[in-house]
Amino acid sequence: MSTRLPLAENPAGAPLRALAKRLADSNIQQLLADDPERAQRYSAEGAGLTLDYAKHWLDDESLSALLDLARAAGLESARGELLSGAPLNNTEARPALHTLLRATSAPAGCEDKFAEVEAVRQQMRQLVEALHNGERVSFAGKTFTDVVNIGIGGSDLGPRLVTDALQPWQGKIRAHYVANIDPADLEQTLASLDPSTTLLLICSKSFRTEETRVNGLSARQWLLDGGATPENVGDNCLAITTNLEAAAQFGIPAENCLPLWDWVGGRFSVWSAIGLSTAIAIGWDAFQDFLGGARAMDAHFAETPLAGNLPVLMSLLEVWYTNFHNAGNHVVLPYSHQLGLLPAFMQQLTMESNGKRVDCAGQALAENSAPVLWGESGTRGQHSFHQHLHQGTWLCPVDFILPLTADTSLQDQQHRLVAHCLAQSRALMIGRDLEQSLASLRERGVEEDRAMELAPHLVMSGNRPSSVLTMDKLTPETLGALLALYEHRTFCSGVLWGLNSFDQWGVELGKDIGAQVLAMMKGEGEAASDPATDRLLARWRAAEGG
Numbered sequence: 379m380s381t382r383l384p385l386a387e388n389p390a391g392a393p394l395r396a397l398a399k400r401l402a403d404s405n406i407q408q409l410l411a412d413d414p415e416r417a418q419r420y421s422a423e424g425a426g427l428t429l430d431y432a433k434h435w436l437d438d439e440s441l442s443a444l445l446d447l448a449r450a451a452g453l454e455s456a457r458g459e460l461l462s463g464a465p466l467n468n469t470e471a472r473p474a475l476h477t478l479l480r481a482t483s484a485p486a487g488c489e490d491k492f493a494e495v496e497a498v499r500q501q502m503r504q505l506v507e508a509l510h511n512g513e514r515v516s517f518a519g520k521t522f523t524d525v526v527n528i529g530i531g532g533s534d535l536g537p538r539l540v541t542d543a544l545q546p547w548q549g550k551i552r553a554h555y556v557a558n559i560d561p562a563d564l565e566q567t568l569a570s571l572d573p574s575t576t577l578l579l580i581c582s583k584s585f586r587t588e589e590t591r592v593n594g595l596s597a598r599q600w601l602l603d604g605g606a607t608p609e610n611v612g613d614n615c616l617a618i619t620t621n622l623e624a625a626a627q628f629g630i631p632a633e634n635c636l637p638l639w640d641w642v643g644g645r646f647s648v649w650s651a652i653g654l655s656t657a658i659a660i661g662w663d664a665f666q667d668f669l670g671g672a673r674a675m676d677a678h679f680a681e682t683p684l685a686g687n688l689p690v691l692m693s694l695l696e697v698w699y700t701n702f703h704n705a706g707n708h709v710v711l712p713y714s715h716q717l718g719l720l721p722a723f724m725q726q727l728t729m730e731s732n733g734k735r736v737d738c739a740g741q742a743l744a745e746n747s748a749p750v751l752w753g754e755s756g757t758r759g760q761h762s763f764h765q766h767l768h769q770g771t772w773l774c775p776v777d778f779i780l781p782l783t784a785d786t787s788l789q790d791q792q793h794r795l796v797a798h799c800l801a802q803s804r805a806l807m808i809g810r811d812l813e814q815s816l817a818s819l820r821e822r823g824v825e826e827d828r829a830m831e832l833a834p835h836l837v838m839s840g841n842r843p844s845s846v847l848t849m850d851k852l853t854p855e856t857l858g859a860l861l862a863l864y865e866h867r868t869f870c871s872g873v874l875w876g877l878n879s880f881d882q883w884g885v886e887l888g889k890d891i892g893a894q895v896l897a898m899m900k901g902e903g904e905a906a907s908d909p910a911t912d913r914l915l916a917r918w919r920a921a922e923g924g
């Protein structure tokens with residue numbers, strides 16, 4: 379792997395600092411007015427997606443300086459390394475080959491891995507077809523009506539999102555998702571299901587995750603209580619994991635396991651057998667189309683020069699606002715009810731990947747890394763936090779994501795949705811000055827004195843940046859392209875920051891302490907504690923009546 383250059387050491391960063399000041403003082407509306415071609419020039423397309431980025435604090439000089447930053451960071455060679463399977467995950471000495479999961483041929487040197495991917499794809503396909511045509515039946519000899527995916531993090535968020543987003547492709551077997559260790563999650567999900575027609579997928583790359591193991595055991599017991607025997611309970615259980623040994627210890631034999639590989643990061647794994655619940659729910663053909671959309675985005679990412687490359691441009695915008703304008707957060711607003719789970723998926727993708735404090739060599743970063751990502755589907759967010767977007771004091775760059783059309787008999791509602799999305803992006807840009815605020819109050823018949831008092835409260839500074847990412851329609855293909863786009867954007871930003879996007883050491887300590895606290899709750903041995911934790915434990919004991 380080539381050496382990474384942290385942002386603070388990137389020589390192309392210096393000119394951007396001066397440009398950032400000038401651009402923050404510029405006016406987006408004016409930039410659009412000054413250049414009749416701007417809206418068209420600040421637009422890029424790939425794999426069925428179009429990014430409109432004219433409403434940003436950008437001009438040709440700053441854009442060109444950002445592209446220089448990317449080149450100086452070695453983004454082009456890093457992209458080649460990612461796609462060819464170089465061991466970019468240096469702390470775990472592995473490649474990050476999620477692109478292989480949707481490929482139709484192997485890059486040189488990855489032929490063996492690709493053969494394994496293809497074998498698992500066939501296994502998945504046969505399974506999906508056998509479930510759909512009733513060849514594979516439950517312990518009770520019945521066809522399956524429901525599948526419950528038990529997993530968390532990357533073993534949950536991706537398949538949950540895709541199944542939800544592609545609900546119109548839903549076939550006869552419904553998928554459900556259980557992630558939380560809170561018993562309410564499992565209990566509420568199983569309450570409406572019949573054990574004799576429900577297939578459990580225990581989905582865990584490591585098969586060591588507490589939540590998944592505990593929920594898996596409880597769900598297995600539910601099958602036994604529902605008529606299965608220890609001998610036939612396996613008919614209703616499959617595991618998806620790299621750890622066949624742990625799955626066997628759990629009681630799922632190798633023939634009921636679909637393998638995964640350590641070179642697939644959990645948050646990049648929806649394309650693998652981790653997506654089995656989705657493939658079962660939407661059918662094999664639609665799942666293939668989903669992979670095909672991602673493959674088209676991979677080709678766009680691989681082949682398009684940086685200046686027209688969607689993941690690169692979106693990453694440069696992320697770095698521009700995070701590091702040169704101190705934004706600290708990034709908002710994702712899908713104007714699509716079906717993409718309502720996208721912000722949750724993207725939180726793991728971006729913050730688990732790039733929420734890091736050291737570079738690839740373990741040196742402390744002198745620049746901020748991943749901003750906090752948050753969001754909600756439009757128009758729900760409008761009646762919740764858009765007040766903050768329009769008048770709050772923090773800079774909140776927004777990605778609006780908009781499927782332009784939808785197959786619905788309620789076309790008027792669909793048109794209103796589109797109108798709201800475009801309006802929100804425009805309102806962030808144009809804002810409302812004092813004069814306009816006064817005029818609006820006068821129009822409403824507010825008395826002059828009162829109008830003068832109220833007007834400052836109506837003022838919106840405007841000039842707030844946003845991108846609009848559109849697709850003709852949300853389909854398996856465009857959804858695949860969308861998720862792959864954000865995967866690659868995440869990788870590009872990691873390269874620009876000089877960090878490893880593919881490990882997650884920061885989650886370990888909490889898991890260890892969780893085990894220690896549980897031991898204290900059970901009175902098993904002494905563990906390091908502190909007065910604040912002790913006090914909370916005492917309150918728990920009291921609430922338990924102990």
Ligand code: F6P
Nearest residue numbers: 531532533582583584587644885
């Ligand atoms: O704790 C974080 C994490 O390791 C994520 O990276 C991962 O997606 C999730 O837990 C679930 O892990 P597994 O699939 O191994 O159960």
